[in-house]
Amino acid sequence: MLEEFLRLAHVVGATVLFGTGAGIAFFMVMAHRTGDPYHRLYRVWFACGFPAFFSVVGIFWLMLNKPSIALF
Numbered sequence: 001m002l003e004e005f006l007r008l009a010h011v012v013g014a015t016v017l018f019g020t021g022a023g024i025a026f027f028m029v030m031a032h033r034t035g036d037p038y039h040r041l042y043r044v045w046f047a048c049g050f051p052a053f054f055s056v057v058g059i060f061w062l063m064l065n066k067p068s069i070a071l072f
Helices: 002-032 039-065
Strands: none
Touching: 002 039
16 A cells, blocks of 8 residues: 555656646747747757657656566
């Protein structure tokens, strides 16, 4: 019972952090639309955002499925 609760708390906490990051990304996109002179920085941020997003999705998958992966 305790293990299941801790696992649920871990997934909920990670989801909250993920949602916070998505909110920050939304406001960054909205700020970019105002025409500030940070277009180059925005392109770098946008390009780095896709690998970060897919990495977090992969981490969620690993947390929920717990595959047995032999490293060595």
